Amino acid sequence: MEKKLLLVIVVSLLLVNCANRGIGPQGGAVDSIPPVLIKSTAPDGTLNFTDNSITLYFDEYIQLLNPSENVLISPPQQRPPEIKAIGKRIQINFEEEMSDSTTYTIDFGSSIVDNNERNPLENFSTSFSTSNNIDSLEIYGQIINAEDLNYISGITIGIHNNLNDSAFEKLPFQRISRSDTYGEFAIRNIKPGTYRLYGLKDVSRDYVYQPGEGIAIYDSLITPYIHTTFETDTLWRDSIINDTTTIPIIDTLITSQYIYYEPSTILLKFFSENKKKNYFQRLKREHAHSFTLLFSAPQPQIPTVRPLFIDSLISTPDSVWRPFTEHSICQVNPTKDTITYWLKDSIEIKQDTLCFEMTYFKSDSLYNLVPQTDTLLAVYRAPRMSEKAKEAQARQRLADGLQLTVKNTLEIYDTLTINSQTPIASIIEDSIHLQMKVDTTWQTIPATFQYRDNTHLQLQMLCKLEPGNSYRLSLDSAAVTDIYQLSSMPDTYTFKVRSLEEYATLRVQLSPYHPRAMIQLLNEQDKPIKTLQAQEEGTVFQYLSPQSYYLRMFIDENRDGKWTTGDWLKHRQPEEVFYFSKRLTLRANWEFEETFDWVNIPLLEQKPTALRKDANSKK
Numbered sequence: 001m002e003k004k005l006l007l008v009i010v011v012s013l014l015l016v017n018c019a020n021r022g023i024g025p026q027g028g029a030v031d032s033i034p035p036v037l038i039k040s041t042a043p044d045g046t047l048n049f050t051d052n053s054i055t056l057y058f059d060e061y062i063q064l065l066n067p068s069e070n071v072l073i074s075p076p077q078q079r080p081p082e083i084k085a086i087g088k089r090i091q092i093n094f095e096e097e098m099s100d101s102t103t104y105t106i107d108f109g110s111s112i113v114d115n116n117e118r119n120p121l122e123n124f125s126t127s128f129s130t131s132n133n134i135d136s137l138e139i140y141g142q143i144i145n146a147e148d149l150n151y152i153s154g155i156t157i158g159i160h161n162n163l164n165d166s167a168f169e170k171l172p173f174q175r176i177s178r179s180d181t182y183g184e185f186a187i188r189n190i191k192p193g194t195y196r197l198y199g200l201k202d203v204s205r206d207y208v209y210q211p212g213e214g215i216a217i218y219d220s221l222i223t224p225y226i227h228t229t230f231e232t233d234t235l236w237r238d239s240i241i242n243d244t245t246t247i248p249i250i251d252t253l254i255t256s257q258y259i260y261y262e263p264s265t266i267l268l269k270f271f272s273e274n275k276k277k278n279y280f281q282r283l284k285r286e287h288a289h290s291f292t293l294l295f296s297a298p299q300p301q302i303p304t305v306r307p308l309f310i311d312s313l314i315s316t317p318d319s320v321w322r323p324f325t326e327h328s329i330c331q332v333n334p335t336k337d338t339i340t341y342w343l344k345d346s347i348e349i350k351q352d353t354l355c356f357e358m359t360y361f362k363s364d365s366l367y368n369l370v371p372q373t374d375t376l377l378a379v380y381r382a383p384r385m386s387e388k389a390k391e392a393q394a395r396q397r398l399a400d401g402l403q404l405t406v407k408n409t410l411e412i413y414d415t416l417t418i419n420s421q422t423p424i425a426s427i428i429e430d431s432i433h434l435q436m437k438v439d440t441t442w443q444t445i446p447a448t449f450q451y452r453d454n455t456h457l458q459l460q461m462l463c464k465l466e467p468g469n470s471y472r473l474s475l476d477s478a479a480v481t482d483i484y485q486l487s488s489m490p491d492t493y494t495f496k497v498r499s500l501e502e503y504a505t506l507r508v509q510l511s512p513y514h515p516r517a518m519i520q521l522l523n524e525q526d527k528p529i530k531t532l533q534a535q536e537e538g539t540v541f542q543y544l545s546p547q548s549y550y551l552r553m554f555i556d557e558n559r560d561g562k563w564t565t566g567d568w569l570k571h572r573q574p575e576e577v578f579y580f581s582k583r584l585t586l587r588a589n590w591e592f593e594e595t596f597d598w599v600n601i602p603l604l605e606q607k608p609t610a611l612r613k614d615a616n617s618k619k
Helices: 002-020 166-170 346-350 387-400
Strands: 037-040 053-058 062-064 072-074 082-086 089-093 103-109 112-114 124-129 137-145 156-160 175-178 184-190 196-200 215-217 225-240 246-262 266-270 280-287 290-295 304-309 328-332 338-343 353-363 369-379 416-420 424-427 432-438 441-444 448-451 458-462 470-475 480-482 491-497 504-511 517-522 528-533 539-544 548-555 577-579 591-597
Touching (some): 053 124, 124 184, 166 196, 280 369, 290 353, 416 480, 517 539, 548 591
Antiparallel strands (some): 072 103, 103 124, 137 184, 156 175, 280 290, 304 353, 353 369, 432 441, 470 491
16 A cells, blocks of 8 residues: 555655646757858868868758759769768768869858758858869859749859850859859859850759750850958047037048959840640540540641541542542641641541541741641540430430520720620521610610631621620520531520720820830730830820729830741841839729830849749749
8 A cells, every 4th residue: 555655655755746747948049140160171271182072060950951953063073973962961972073173162052951940051151172262252243034034043054265155055063153142153263264154944953955855045255353442431539629529530540451353243034945845745544525635845737647447347449548638627726736626527426536637837856836636546435324324415415405695794995795705607697686775775776796707616606795785695496506417496695885984094104215126015924915016105005994003115126016036047036025124003093104115224123023933932
């Protein structure tokens, strides 16, 4: 009994002791100090370096974030060194011999962090030389996306002292840096000389331009140098005049020397060439009566498609080689990279597998488009269901009829359009009635009909619609029939045309005017809504919804009406882009006028903060 009592007392004391651990001050201030380098086997600036490894010692346990991506060694090596964090140190083991008379820089960026709070050691780098002197010139700059002036991070910036253009395509950079989240970069430890400067989205990680990789080209040669200035600073002291008055007088003049590395304001404009690899991606057949071809880039012309065999029900040999385009409707999307074939031949529609040959254009290794012929299977997997369920589905489809849609609100510049999910085969014009509401009665108004394009998916009604009025569109039974003999059911659609008072107008005056300027109206996602040729008397954007907008301008050098990117082989920079520096908030039934000064405001200060982001961000 005494032993049990003693055990209870001991356990109770332990529980009280555990509970008391939460009483009183807990922990301390959150650590916000980054790791501190306390020793290195090759201190920064080491000369005549001959070792094959370097060890860096820090004052606390550390981590190294993605060293293969975040740590740069300049000049780049064919076999990158092994870099790893172990406890309070970083171990660097070189995998290849060092070049003679070369200064090396290892730039860790912000990849070194402490183990607990991950406080980064910002912009940490160290350098050493394999000779008895260390190269010390530096250049600084910024890289932005040419089309939208956004900062762009993660771009390799490199220099060549071989001034031939071929060096960019054949030789790795001699010294490199990488742009940060503000597009800023610094290349350090450069030898005296003259260089060409490039930016490269180095997908291949070989520090050499490969066709299709995004680039930036600095047009001028650069010659790094040190600019030294002497500036005089004044130290003041108080001189006492009386008990209540003091006056400052000069105590000492100090002359200080300041060293600046130049050039320090380089601006690179990054662009992607129109060299997207064009290839066939896949075929999909979600419905028995159609299939879709998807390509990685716009096709210059519609592919040639012909069946290789058709069910034996077709007895005429000629029909076996009849191109699909002769008995189907081909629908091409606006970007010309998605092509849908609507089959009209009932025999083809009934086949669950269509085998055919397709000839299209594919990019070769030099990005030239060459004809390519593939054999494809268009397979339709019908949902599994009983015959009874299939019959019920067919009856329901007939009962629902052809599904048509009409917008319930039309902009003043819209055309009244009847949209169909499948191509329209015929209409009965007398069965389609358009009426306008006048006071409380509906009055019939005349209209003519035409298809928007050869796909017959949209039927346009050409008629005079008055701003601010209400309308009613009535369809009798079977007014519209598609190519699969499915007819529309009786239906009525009501819609309204927006009134003039619901719109805003914007007049933009360029200062100074440029005859090749194109002005773009942007939404709040930085996407163009309208693009107009600049007019000397002012460019007018009419019928705008009352909301917030931004403005962008580009110089249309080739006069094709759209922004044109750069081209490495043609030594062509992308067309210049400028931003209006403010957001425009338009109100209904108001006309606004703005002066777009694209010259006097520095380029990097033009883009509104609300639109600015990292162009390499995936968000």
